[in-house]
Amino acid sequence: MNLATIRERAARDGLALTGWLRPGSGDGAPAGTRALLLLGHGGPEMWACFRAAPEAGDGNPHPLDRWSRRVIGALAAEIGATALFPFGxxxxxxxxxWTYAGEPIHQSKLGMAVHEERGLWSGWRGALALFEEIDLPPVIRGAHPCEGCAAPCRAACPVSAFTDAGYDVARCRAHLDSAAGAPCRARGCLARRACPVGARFAQSDEQGAFHLEAFRVA
Ligand code: SF4
Ligand code: SF4
Structure with a gap:
């Protein structure tokens, strides 16, 4: 078993192998874990696979989480790994x-993680805990994407919910519940869309709206 094989297998479900780490004793991985592999959004493929799956249209709650459990659970069973999820x-x-340890990401001026290549377009759907040895290349870290950036992300939020004091969740939610919040509801967070890093990884309007609605009603 190697990373390339697992990456190929995950791609059949539209999932990107976004990172990896060898967890230490304080990292909260299952006992005996030799490697943690992170899976999630890496472009439009994941959303396309999900939309074609039965969970997307069955009308039951949490369709994306249920899809993630099914496909990542199947992948884990195939390779003798344990599937772990960021929800539930x-x-x-x-x-x-795990993601800060396993990927070249940094804390952005919005507070959320900014990946050096993917920008603000991360969305982890699960992880695989492997119990046998596997070669893992080092995680190469470069410059922080926000260094020297004028922060168009902050400026794009219509209610200035992001400041040096942090993210004003209540202000954001109030806007989303108002008529003026329609553009955010239709496409997802406008601040996130305004970041120039990783534009080719951007979620579709439909996917952005889906995640925003999940946040709004949570
Ligand atoms: S727009 Fe600039 S400051 Fe904002 S997250 Fe992107 S790189 Fe960082
Ligand atoms: S969802 Fe809209 S209101 Fe909320 S932080 Fe993003 S841009 Fe601002």
Whole structure:
């Protein structure tokens, strides 16, 4: 088993192998884990696979989470791994810790993770805990994408929900529940869309609206 094989297999479900790490004793991985592989959004393929799946149209709650459990669970079973998910808690798996350790990402001026290549377009759907040895290339880190950036992301939020003091969730939610929030509801967070990094990884308007609605009603 190697990373290329797993990457190819994950791609059949539209999932990108976005990162990897060898977890330490304080990283919250299952006992005996030799490697954690992170899976998620890496372009339009994941959304296309999900939209074609039965979960997308069955009318039951949490369709994307149920799809993720099914396809990542099947992948894990095939390779003798354990599937882990960033949803379904509490308790929650420490995905944020894993992603910062396993990918070239940094904290952006919006607070959320910004990937050096994917920009703000990360969306982790699960992880595979492997219990046998596998070669893992080092995670190469470059410059922080926000260094020297004038932060068009912040400027794009119609209610200035992102400031040096942090993300004003209540202000954002109030806007989303108002008539003026229609553009955000139709396409997803406008601040996220305004970042020039990783534009080719951007979610479609439909996907953006789906995630925003999930946030709005949570
Ligand atoms: S727009 Fe600039 S400051 Fe904002 S997240 Fe993107 S790179 Fe960082
Ligand atoms: S969803 Fe809209 S209101 Fe909320 S932070 Fe993003 S741009 Fe601002």
């Amino acid at each position: 808690g509490p308790p929650y798996q420490p995905f944020i810790r």
